[in-house]
Amino acid sequence: MKTKITELLGIKYPVFQGAMAWIADAGLAAAVSNAGGLGIIAAGAAPVEFVRDEIRRAKQLTDKPFAVNIMLLNPNAPELAQLVIDEGVKVVTTGAGSPAKYMKAWKEAGIKVIPVIASTAYAKRMERMGADAVIAEGMESGGHIGETTTMALLPQVVDAVSIPVICAGGVADGRGMAAARIFGAEGVQCGTIFLSAEECNISQQYKDMIYKANDISTVVTGRASGHPVRSLKSPLSRRLVKMEGHIETRTLEEIEMITAGSLRKAVQDGNVEEGTFMSGQIAGLVNGPSDCKTILETIVGDAERILTHAPALIGMGENDG
Amino acid sequence: MKTKITELLGIKYPVFQGAMAWIADAGLAAAVSNAGGLGIIAAGAAPVEFVRDEIRRAKQLTDKPFAVNIMLLNPNAPELAQLVIDEGVKVVTTGAGSPAKYMKAWKEAGIKVIPVIASTAYAKRMERMGADAVIAEGMESGGHIGETTTMALLPQVVDAVSIPVICAGGVADGRGMAAARIFGAEGVQCGTIFLSAEECNISQQYKDMIYKANDISTVVTGRASGHPVRSLKSPLSRRLVKMEGHIETRTLEEIEMITAGSLRKAVQDGNVEEGTFMSGQIAGLVNGPSDCKTILETIVGDAERILTHAPALIGMGENDG
Numbered sequence: 001m002k003t004k005i006t007e008l009l010g011i012k013y014p015v016f017q018g019a020m021a022w023i024a025d026a027g028l029a030a031a032v033s034n035a036g037g038l039g040i041i042a043a044g045a046a047p048v049e050f051v052r053d054e055i056r057r058a059k060q061l062t063d064k065p066f067a068v069n070i071m072l073l074n075p076n077a078p079e080l081a082q083l084v085i086d087e088g089v090k091v092v093t094t095g096a097g098s099p100a101k102y103m104k105a106w107k108e109a110g111i112k113v114i115p116v117i118a119s120t121a122y123a124k125r126m127e128r129m130g131a132d133a134v135i136a137e138g139m140e141s142g143g144h145i146g147e148t149t150t151m152a153l154l155p156q157v158v159d160a161v162s163i164p165v166i167c168a169g170g171v172a173d174g175r176g177m178a179a180a181r182i183f184g185a186e187g188v189q190c191g192t193i194f195l196s197a198e199e200c201n202i203s204q205q206y207k208d209m210i211y212k213a214n215d216i217s218t219v220v221t222g223r224a225s226g227h228p229v230r231s232l233k234s235p236l237s238r239r240l241v242k243m244e245g246h247i248e249t250r251t252l253e254e255i256e257m258i259t260a261g262s263l264r265k266a267v268q269d270g271n272v273e274e275g276t277f278m279s280g281q282i283a284g285l286v287n288g289p290s291d292c293k294t295i296l297e298t299i300v301g302d303a304e305r306i307l308t309h310a311p312a313l314i315g316m317g318e319n320d321g
Numbered sequence: 322m323k324t325k326i327t328e329l330l331g332i333k334y335p336v337f338q339g340a341m342a343w344i345a346d347a348g349l350a351a352a353v354s355n356a357g358g359l360g361i362i363a364a365g366a367a368p369v370e371f372v373r374d375e376i377r378r379a380k381q382l383t384d385k386p387f388a389v390n391i392m393l394l395n396p397n398a399p400e401l402a403q404l405v406i407d408e409g410v411k412v413v414t415t416g417a418g419s420p421a422k423y424m425k426a427w428k429e430a431g432i433k434v435i436p437v438i439a440s441t442a443y444a445k446r447m448e449r450m451g452a453d454a455v456i457a458e459g460m461e462s463g464g465h466i467g468e469t470t471t472m473a474l475l476p477q478v479v480d481a482v483s484i485p486v487i488c489a490g491g492v493a494d495g496r497g498m499a500a501a502r503i504f505g506a507e508g509v510q511c512g513t514i515f516l517s518a519e520e521c522n523i524s525q526q527y528k529d530m531i532y533k534a535n536d537i538s539t540v541v542t543g544r545a546s547g548h549p550v551r552s553l554k555s556p557l558s559r560r561l562v563k564m565e566g567h568i569e570t571r572t573l574e575e576i577e578m579i580t581a582g583s584l585r586k587a588v589q590d591g592n593v594e595e596g597t598f599m600s601g602q603i604a605g606l607v608n609g610p611s612d613c614k615t616i617l618e619t620i621v622g623d624a625e626r627i628l629t630h631a632p633a634l635i636g637m638g639e640n641d642g
Contacts (some may be wrong), residue, residue, distance in 0.1 A: 003635030042606035118538045120605070140470040148536050149461040149470035151491030151500070152602035157538040159606075170472030179472070179500035182627060215441045215469050215477040224566060233521040245545060281473035282440070285480075306503060310631030314501040 001300055005187035007072040009065055009091060009112060012036030013300045014187030015177070016135070016166060017292075018192050019069030019093060020278065021045070022049050022267045023202055026054040026223070028292070030061030031199035035293040039066040040093060048079045055087045063092045072097025085109040093135060096144065103130050116168070118153065120147025120160040133160065135189050138169030140281040142230050145169075145220070150180075156190060158184035172282040174302020181307060190299070192280040198291045203270030205278055209234070209282045213283035222240060230275040236262055322621050324486040325477030326508035328410060329432060329453060330386055332438055333357030334621045336498070337456070337487060338613075340390030342366065343588045347375040351382030352520035356614040357607065360387040361414060377406045386411045390436070393418025406430040412525045414456060417465065424451050437489070439467025439474065441472070441481040445614050448482045450631060455482065456510050459490030460600040463512050463551050466490075466541070471501075479505035481530050493603040495623020502628060508535060511620070519612045524591030525599055530555070534604035553598040557583055 004012040015037040018022065021044030031041030043051045058066050062158060068089050070080045073096045081102040084092050092099075092106060093317070095116040099106070106113050107130055116135040117123045123134045125170065136157040140149025146153075148170040158165050165232050167180035168189035180188045194200055195210050209232050221240040222229045240259070266275030290298075326335040336358040339347065340587035340623040342365030350360030362379060364372045368606045371639075372389070379387050389410050391401045394417045402423040405413050413420075413427060420427070429436050437456040438444045444455045455480040459471025467474075471490040479486050489510035506578055515521055516531050530553050544548045544560040552558050558581065580597065587596030 004638075132591065134557050138470060138472060140473045147540075148538075148602055149459060149491060150472040151459060151497065152461045152472060152605075153536055155496050156605045171471060173476070175504050176472065178634075179503045180629065182500045182503055183496050184580075216467075219468075222387055281469055284473075284477045304635050305632050307631045310499075310503065310628045313499075313628050314625050315327075 001304060003181075005133065005166060008044060008164065009038060011065060011294050014166075015296055015299060016040060016093075016168075016187065016189035017061075018046075018189050018191030019067075019095070020191055020253070021071075022185075022263050023195070023200065024069070025201065026057035026061060028194065028200050030058045030195065031068045031197065031292040032296070033064040033193070034064045036064075037292070038091065039064075041066065042314045043068055043070050043080050045074055045076075045280055048076055048083055053082055054088065055083070055089060058162050059087075067093050069089035069093045069095060069116075070099075071095050073237040074100060081105070084111065084265050094236075094302075098125075098129075099131075100129060100260070113233070114166070118148060120153075120156050123157045123161050123165075127163050131163060133164040133166060135166040135168050136185075137138070137189075138167075138230075139230070139287075140220070140284075141169040142218070142280040143302040144254065145176050145228050145230050147228070149197070150309075154180065154183045154185060158194050168321050169288045170223045170280065170282050171299075172280070172285040174294065174299050174304075174306055176305040177299050177303035180284045181303065182310075190198070190295075192283050193286050193290075193295055193299075194292070196286050196288065196293060200266045200290060205270030205272055206266050206275075209272075209277050211288055213286070215284045217283055230278065230280065232283070233302070234275065235273045236276060257316075322625055324502075324507040326454065328486060329485065332357060332359050332386060332616050335383060335487075335615075336620060337361060337414075337488065337510035337616055338507065339389070339462075339488075339510050339512030340365075340416070341512055341515075342392075343584050344516070344521065345390070346522065347378035347514065349377045349518065349521050350387045352518065352613040353384040353515070353617070354379075354383045354387045356617045356619050357385075358613070359412065359441075360385075360388045362387065364389055364391050364395075364401050366392070366395055369397055369404055370403060373580050374409065376404070376410060388412035388414050390414045390416060390437075391420075393420060399423075402426070405432065414555050419450075420452075421450060424523060437486070438478070439469060441474075444478045444482050444486075445564070445590055448484050452484060454485040454487060454507070456487040456489050457506075458510070458535075459488075460541075460549075462490040463539070463599040463604075466549050468549070475501065475504045475506060493577050493606040494618050494621075495625075495627055497603070498620050498624035499627040499631070502624065503530045503631075508583050508622075511616075514607050514611075514616055514620075517607050517609065517611045517615070518616060523588045526591030526593055527587050527596070528610070530593075530598050531604050531607050532609055534607070536602065536605045538604055539602050550597070551599065551602070553604070555596065555598055557597060 018041035024042035032039035120297040164186035167185035262276040265271040338353040340363035345363035353360035485507035488506035493514040585598035586592040
């Protein structure tokens with residue numbers, strides 16, 4: 001499948017692997033890039049030295065383009081912004097804040113800048129600022145989210161900007177990718193499905209919870225504090241939902257205390273009781289282990305088949321001659 | 322466009338008009354049915370005599386099939402269930418509860434029963450119960466909603482049942498309908514777009530608010546009480562959000578008091594201050610007045626064009642010969 005995004009980035013498949021904090025490391029990113037997609041290292045809240053090592057490790061593991069995702073509200077965002085220039089990273093995706101301060105330096109360094117956005121207003125702002133594309137992320141995504149769904153957000157963003165739009169949120173198979181193309185997206189970003197990749201280094205407990213998940217297995221917490229996060233229903237998320245519903249007994253400090261480190265507890269320790277297991281609503285479609293190459297080839301191959309046969313969905317053949 | 326749903330119901334276009342309480346009356350339903358879709362009268366909380374009059378009015382306005390939607394938790398659901406049999410209604414859609422009690426009588430009366438569902442588990446239950454199809458409704462819809470988005474829900478429901486699935490939530494144009502077909506839906510149900518129809522008898526204030534809405538103009542209230550409802554951001558919905566965020570000052574009675582009759586205030590009075598203006602997230606795509614025939618022909622015509630040209634989205638022509 002060739003789109004504006006495969007051309008822009010020089011990649012085989014217009015599929016990004018989402019920047020999942022604590023999860024999207026050099027190993028996963030390189031595996032995705034080697035398989036023809038765009039692997040993304042999530043800088044998350046990691047120290048600059050750690051991210052530098054990850055970038056260098058990714059360069060050793062692949063000669064294909066990969067990206068680094070920077071959360072712009074992080075205190076070390078300025079250092080990370082310089083790091084990607086120094087290390088010659090080709091693509092940067094951004095979240096949680098505005099890349100305004102860094103845009104000029106990044107563009108001068110030849111970096112393609114692709115912000116994650118959750119509204120048409122922000123998409124337009126990013127286009128004016130010089131972004132090369134935007135990732136329109138629906139609220140069915142795992143992790144930190146906005147409030148508009150992919151089905152509602154994507155066509156409105158495609159109408160609002162002229163730069164390429166990548167669809168994120170709710171895509172785990174060829175149907176999702178084909179639908180994204182129908183809406184005018186030039187590519188997709190998938191998160192949850194890559195949790196099933198053998199190259200994705202998370203606890204077995206986390207993987208098993210994803211495989212068992214269905215269409216109503218996730219929940220959004222954190223709306224009360226203005227930072228909504230989607231994760232699997234679990235002892236911790238159930239406790240948070242309860243606390244958020246009873247403000248009398250809740251203190252934001254208490255919530256912060258019990259959530260601090262909870263993603264690490266899920267990813268590394270497989271701590272079912274105290275971990276936050278971020279996941280998209282599409283987890284119900286992820287039912288067992290796979291690998292990055294199979295995931296990419298299945299999504300893109302199925303999408304191509306579906307799009308090829310799409311004219312038959314009009315039903316003319318059967319009834320109207 | 323011919324699908325299992327056009328065949329099942331004997332309609333021209335596989336497009337349902339959503340059952341919007343206080344809004345979806347005989348006039349709107351008949352206009353949609355006359356234009357080739359499936360018009361639906363929303364019984365809502367109306368008295369049985371009122372619904373009987375509406376059904377009879379619809380029969381005078383159209384000789385095409387139309388449906389009645391029954392909210393099963395309503396106290397008068399048993400009488401409404403009998404009414405649709407007595408009046409010879411051909412199609413019933415259901416919401417807010419289980420149609421188990423009425424299924425046998427409805428099937429014996431030859432009524433096609435199509436429940437609205439928001440999870441795969443409920444879809445499977447409806448199939449076992451004998452439903453002819455299900456409407457899978459994503460949480461981007463206006464009015465009473467579940468929590469799973471269309472993009473995540475639809476493919477999982479299509480995988481879960483063998484009966485036809487109609488896609489609701491986030492569909493207001495041909496792109497949405499084409500995407501729904503890609504996911505395997507046999508039809509779509511649209512609500513918000515029909516608010517723009519001249520045959521839709523709501524206050525001008527309501528219509529104007531829909532035309533001005535963008536992708537982040539709606540909000541969900543009522544999660545605290547277990548009855549989430551999506552409506553446009555407005556003085557009342559902002560007040561509710563505030564109350565729900567500060568449980569100290571909130572009483573459920575107080576919320577009930579200020580919301581009672583608020584939909585009528587929106588629909589009939591155009592009371593911007595005190596009305597609840599239900600709307601889907603897709604309202605940003607609804608920008609001015611139209612009519613049922615134009616809406617249906619545009620959605621279906623565009624969907625057919627998009628599906629016809631879908632093979633080009635693979636990009637083979639440009640780059641691979």
